Amino acid sequence: MDLGISGKIALVTGADSGIGWETARVLLEEGATVVLTDKNPEKLTQAAEKIGYKDKVFHYPADITSINDLKMIHQKIAKEVGKIDILVQSAGITGAQGLFHELDDAGWTNTIEVDLLGPVRLVNEFLPDLRTGGWGRIVFIASEDAVQPYDDEIPYCCAKAGILALSKVLSRTYALEGLLVNSVSPAFIETPMTDAMMEKRAEELNVSKEEAIQSFLDKKRPYLELKRRGQAEEVAAVIAFLCSDKASFVNGSNYRVDAGSVATI
Template sequence: MDLGIKGKIALISGADSGIGWHTARLLLAEGVTVVITDQYQDKLDAAAQQLDAKPDQLHAFVADITSIDSIAALRDKVLDAVGDIDILVQSAGITGAQGLFHELTDEGWMETLLVDLMGPVRLVNAFLPSLRTGGWGRLVFLASEDGTQPYDDELPYCSAKAGVLALAKGLSRSYALEGLLVNCVSPAFIHTPMTDAMMEKRADKLGVSVPEAITTFLDEKRPFIELKRRGTPDEVASVVAFLCSDLASFVNGANYRVDSGSVASI
């Protein structure tokens, strides 16, 4: 399918693996020039090599989205390498502090909110002038089912993702007439390194294998995932790519759930 974005320029955070990496792969296939960013150079280099893009179509720059200085340096590198971007996909995030409310520390809350809420705020703040220059733009946030269906043992993450949904909705009202459309994608239990780590921790705690941990998690914690499996990063990235495209020209301020029914409400 032709998404109508050949020649556009995209920046994708959290792109050394998972949904960010798969989104990069799909956009590259559409003829988009892509900049991927994440925290660690070795992982980013490996991710870029696996994408196997044409020369000058892919760039990889390290950045820490919790650091204003690091984001400013990233902005300068991107502008120097490719100029103003047309598309920003904010995919970076962490699970953060887990446990019941009385078990959480202030430090755990602040670390989670810094990465999962203030990270997106700071990244958008740095690149918004670039997104506003061309009369056409797409900004897609990776939120989560947790933003609308909070779980009592993941409240910092849930609160941060609820904040991302509110941030996106507010931004969508500010810049639509300039051609910048802002939307969210909210996955549930996708097969990524983040959920791998969650399931390994669960397996250790319960003294079971990782596959058994996944099965019991689905039964006990995510009973409305009707397909009874983790989603794949490609299944989320395809929706992200659509929202980055010219086909989504009347989609703004929306939250697309890719969750197999995990959110129980309509």
């Protein structure tokens, strides 16, 4: 399918692996030039080399919670690539886990800093680019947790609920300028983040990783009807659609890619 984004410039955060990397790959296949960013310079370089498309891939390490880092990569992108047309915010962490009375202020602060204030700072830095030219796309990666919170992931749930609110407000503010803003909410996708979660669970339960995954599906995600972890490319396909001309009448929406994991309609 021709998504109509050939020649567009996309910035993808959290792009050294998982959903971010797969999204970058799909956008490249569709003819876009893609800038990858993530915190670890070595892993980011490896991700850029693995993805190919050498003439259309740029990569700059940055921490999205750092205003100085964001200004630095913005200057480099403007000089070496051009103004971005598409922003995909995929960077994030699981953050502090535990029941409410088990969480401390540092756990809350770190999770909100990365998963909510990081995206806010990112958009604040690149919004002037996206408001020019009469065409732009922002896609936030939220989570099923935003609308179906879990009692042992409270800071993450609150941050992702904030992402949905941020996405909706931005979609109302800039639509008439041609900037469309949407979000995608995955559930239990096979990524390094959920790998770490399942390895920790396997250790706690003294079982194999595969057994930990199955018990998590049975006990923690009973409405995830396909009974498996999703694949990053399954999420990336939806993100790429929302970045495209095919989604020219989609604005302020949240697309759930969760195999039914969210119980409500």
